[in-house]
Amino acid sequence: MFDQQSLAVIFVSLMALSTLLYVILDGYDLGVGMLLPIEKKEHADTMIASIGPFWDANETWLVFAVGLLLIAFPAAYNLILKALYLPSVVMLIGLILRGVAFDFRAKAAVSHRKTWDKTFKAGSFIAALSQGYILGIYVTGFEQSWMATCFAIMSAFGVACAYMLIGACWLVMKTNGELQQTAIKYAQRCVAITFIGVVLVSGLNLWVNPEVYEKWFTWPYGLFLLPIPMVCCIAFFLCFNVLRHLKKMPEHGSGLPFFITVFIFTLSFFGLSFSFFPDIVPNQLTIWQSVAAPESLNFILWGAFIVVPTILAYTIYSYRVFWGKADELNYY
Amino acid sequence: MLETEMLSRIQFALNISFHILFPTITIALCWFLVFFKVRYDQTQHPVWMRAYRFWVKVFALTFALGVVSGITMSFQFGTNWPGYMEKVGNIAGPLLGYEVLTAFFLEATFLGIMLFGMKKVSAKVHTFATIVVAIGTTLSAFWILSLNSWMHTPTGFEIRDGVVFPVDWFAVIFNPSFPYRFFHMMIASGLTASFLVAGLSAYRLLLGDEKQAPKLTLKVGLTVAVILAPLQAFVGDLHGLNTFEHQPQKVAAMEGAWETGTNAPLLLFAIPDEETRTNSYELGIPNLASWILTHKADGEIKGLNDFIDNHPPVKPVFYGFRVMVGMGLLMILVAWLARFQLYKQQKVSKGLLKVLVWMSFSGWIATLAGWYVTEIGRQPYLVSGILTVKEAVTDIAAENVVISLTMYVVVYLCLLVAYLHTIFLLAKRAVKVEEFENEELTNVTSPYREDEWENNHV
Ligand code: HDD
Numbered sequence: 001m002f003d004q005q006s007l008a009v010i011f012v013s014l015m016a017l018s019t020l021l022y023v024i025l026d027g028y029d030l031g032v033g034m035l036l037p038i039e040k041k042e043h044a045d046t047m048i049a050s051i052g053p054f055w056d057a058n059e060t061w062l063v064f065a066v067g068l069l070l071i072a073f074p075a076a077y078n079l080i081l082k083a084l085y086l087p088s089v090v091m092l093i094g095l096i097l098r099g100v101a102f103d104f105r106a107k108a109a110v111s112h113r114k115t116w117d118k119t120f121k122a123g124s125f126i127a128a129l130s131q132g133y134i135l136g137i138y139v140t141g142f143e144q145s146w147m148a149t150c151f152a153i154m155s156a157f158g159v160a161c162a163y164m165l166i167g168a169c170w171l172v173m174k175t176n177g178e179l180q181q182t183a184i185k186y187a188q189r190c191v192a193i194t195f196i197g198v199v200l201v202s203g204l205n206l207w208v209n210p211e212v213y214e215k216w217f218t219w220p221y222g223l224f225l226l227p228i229p230m231v232c233c234i235a236f237f238l239c240f241n242v243l244r245h246l247k248k249m250p251e252h253g254s255g256l257p258f259f260i261t262v263f264i265f266t267l268s269f270f271g272l273s274f275s276f277f278p279d280i281v282p283n284q285l286t287i288w289q290s291v292a293a294p295e296s297l298n299f300i301l302w303g304a305f306i307v308v309p310t311i312l313a314y315t316i317y318s319y320r321v322f323w324g325k326a327d328e329l330n331y332y
Numbered sequence: 333m334l335e336t337e338m339l340s341r342i343q344f345a346l347n348i349s350f351h352i353l354f355p356t357i358t359i360a361l362c363w364f365l366v367f368f369k370v371r372y373d374q375t376q377h378p379v380w381m382r383a384y385r386f387w388v389k390v391f392a393l394t395f396a397l398g399v400v401s402g403i404t405m406s407f408q409f410g411t412n413w414p415g416y417m418e419k420v421g422n423i424a425g426p427l428l429g430y431e432v433l434t435a436f437f438l439e440a441t442f443l444g445i446m447l448f449g450m451k452k453v454s455a456k457v458h459t460f461a462t463i464v465v466a467i468g469t470t471l472s473a474f475w476i477l478s479l480n481s482w483m484h485t486p487t488g489f490e491i492r493d494g495v496v497f498p499v500d501w502f503a504v505i506f507n508p509s510f511p512y513r514f515f516h517m518m519i520a521s522g523l524t525a526s527f528l529v530a531g532l533s534a535y536r537l538l539l540g541d542e543k544q545a546p547k548l549t550l551k552v553g554l555t556v557a558v559i560l561a562p563l564q565a566f567v568g569d570l571h572g573l574n575t576f577e578h579q580p581q582k583v584a585a586m587e588g589a590w591e592t593g594t595n596a597p598l599l600l601f602a603i604p605d606e607e608t609r610t611n612s613y614e615l616g617i618p619n620l621a622s623w624i625l626t627h628k629a630d631g632e633i634k635g636l637n638d639f640i641d642n643h644p645p646v647k648p649v650f651y652g653f654r655v656m657v658g659m660g661l662l663m664i665l666v667a668w669l670a671r672f673q674l675y676k677q678q679k680v681s682k683g684l685l686k687v688l689v690w691m692s693f694s695g696w697i698a699t700l701a702g703w704y705v706t707e708i709g710r711q712p713y714l715v716s717g718i719l720t721v722k723e724a725v726t727d728i729a730a731e732n733v734v735i736s737l738t739m740y741v742v743v744y745l746c747l748l749v750a751y752l753h754t755i756f757l758l759a760k761r762a763v764k765v766e767e768f769e770n771e772e773l774t775n776v777t778s779p780y781r782e783d784e785w786e787n788n789h790v
Pocket residue numbers: 056059060063348351352354355356358359394395396397398399400401402403404405406436437439440468469470472473476477517
């Protein structure tokens with residue numbers, strides 16, 4: 001049995017893990033959704049085939065992250081969802097639209113296919129933009145000001161662009177031929193914009209939140225932390241170069257950009273979480289203040305110890321089954 | 333304008349009502365698919381594969397709608413009912429958490445293999461994946477119904493400083509009404525799916541489909557319905573007895589009984605009026621309600637007047653109950669008639685086929701009616717005796733709820749129309765496909781594949 005203090009740390013780590021997994025996994029399929037070409041049916045089919053087996057499980061990480069927040073930090077759950085009421089409804093509508101469009105497009109009359117493709121694309125955009133917007137408001141601690149809104153809007157575009165980047169890299173890995181070349185082009189564009197986005201958001205974050213600034217620039221933490229932005233810059237640079245290389249020789253290491261992007265996502269996520277730890281609602285509520293009863297958390301924790309590794313195992317199995325380039329679209 | 337509480341209630345009821353439409357189908361339909369797939373593995377007869385391939389499409393579409401509307405549900409507690417998590421979060425949290433851990437990941441991951449992996453894994457693994465998805469949906473119902481039952485009949489907890497803490501998890505999960513609710517809901521799901529299977533198959537036969545597959549699925553659907561429909565009435569009766577013990581005010585509302593008394597009649601019809609606290613146009617069978625609930629003709633039934641100011645609104649509970657039971661009786665009648673004809677004459681008459689088509693979604697009506705009875709019957713409480721709806725509601729501005737509610741209504745209506753349209757479209761398209769292709773008959777061991785994705789084979 002763990003005490004309340006350690007439980008708070010364990011659960012916030014689990015939550016961070018599942019949020020990170022969500023952002024990476026649903027990030028790539030939302031990205032693919034945003035890049036969907038409406039006019040080129042064969043490309044659209046292959047792109048959808050590449051995410052078909054995964055999107056549902058990917059989205060489940062969001063349910064898990066929200067679930068953990070609800071289980072472990074009920075006070076924070078209430079506070080956050082109340083403050084984010086409308087943005088989260090918009091996000092849900094986006095997720096609803098893209099989730100169903102995906103299935104409808106395969107089954108509806110051929111004449112309706114384009115409408116569903118558009119719905120799919122629009123849903124992906126709505127979901128990605130609102131997630132970015134939510135991140136922006138969250139980071140500013142739900143401040144109600146002109147500046148905060150601007151920051152949130154910027155963050156919305158930043159996140160959407162980052163998702164497009166990881167989506168494009170996913171396509172580079174999973175497809176070949178003309179579609180792969182197009183994906184490389186998209187990825188190149190997105191790498192540049194995402195890089196600028198990350199720099200801007202990090203800079204503004206330091207500027208807006210003096211506490212965060214202090215954390216990053218005090219001795220001796222700063223020394224340990226400095227490598228993070230440096231490695232991140234190197235990774236961006238590497239990604240850019242690999243993509244340029246792939247243009248000419250698409251067969252060698254087409255998975256590399258995807259994994260580099262995953263690495264970048266992980267670093268940025270880590271940097272961001274570090275900035276706010278131990279606050280669960282920035283500047284308002286710490287994890288210690290909002291953690292739930294130890295009876296409940298211990299009860300779920302034992303289950304989690306057994307089940308989470310199992311989930312990871314069969315998730316890996318599923319990715320192995322669908323390893324390699326995506327086939328033509330083949331439903332059931 | 334309506335205030336936040338009422339709007340939040342409407343929004344929650346709308347969301348969960350929309351959500352439950354799809355799980356009720358998928359939970360049981362997945363077991364149908366397991367059956368088709370296992371029969372195919374055993375016999376290698378292509379007709380089972382045809383049955384599987386048609387119904388897996390319906391399943392996939394229904395599942396997708398279930399997933400997206402479910403994700404909305406997990407946000408609802410925080411957005412609209414913050415008081416709920418504050419008060420009973422220590423119970424609700426872990427139960428919801430176990431649902432995600434043990435059920436959602438399982439079904440979502442293996443769904444990928446089930447839907448897209450037929451050519452990538454062996455037949456055995458594919459059948460296994462189908463079974464795992466079925467287990468996942470059933471597990472998910474297990475956890476969420478456990479939580480819901482706990483809200484009706486809470487046990488295994490203590491209250492410290494106004495907050496609920498778990499004491500005995502076994503008692504929380506297997507609370508007194510849980511077994512009844514779980515089996516009643518599982519059978520409801522079985523009935524909804526079997527009437528859908530029978531109804532769509534009947535639709536195809538009426539359109540002149542001469543193939544074996546729809547005849548086979550009609551038979552399977554009807555056979556399941558013949559067994560489940562009477563069983564549901566039996567389990568429903570037990571469920572009612574359990575409710576009589578734990579929530580007598582709900583049963584009083586279901587029966588439309590105002591005064592406590594013996595020899596209570598079973599009202600077939602009445603118009604209850606809460607102003608005058610009487611019924612008009614009563615039509616009832618003497619003594620029957622007493623007999624059903626206490627197994628004595630002169631058994632005592634508590635009336636609503638014993639619970640003044642503390643009982644649910646009578647009308648929706650009273651009517652809802654009659655809609656559900658009426659639908660249940662109709663299901664028994666139709667399923668038995670049709671199955672009997674099939675047994676005697678090897679086919680079902682045109683008229684009865686038409687009735688079956690009309691009853692394709694009858695399970696939805698009964699299920700919603702049942703949930704309305706049970707949930708409205710719990711009012712004014714959210715968690716019986718512990719938390720009222722008023723205490724749990726959010727304080728966000730009513731305008732925000734109006735905006736979100738409007739968005740949900742519009743999106744859900746469009747999706748419902750698209751769903752129904754597409755389901756019947758799939759059936760229509762299946763009619764035009766030929767029976768079996770040579771390839772299937774000569775090489776029955778290789779899983780059948782589609783050449784073109786629009787070319788929707790059965
Ligand atoms: C009796 C069954 C039942 C009931 C009463 C509910 N659900 Fe449900 N739910 C299911 C049965 C189900 C299911 C069969 O497991 C679904 C439908 C399709 C699917 O993917 O799983 C599902 C999906 C589903 C999902 C998506 C899971 C995924 O990503 O795969 C979520 C988040 C919820 N539900 C949450 C809820 C909440 C918060 C409910 C109550 C307020 C609720 N459900 C009532």
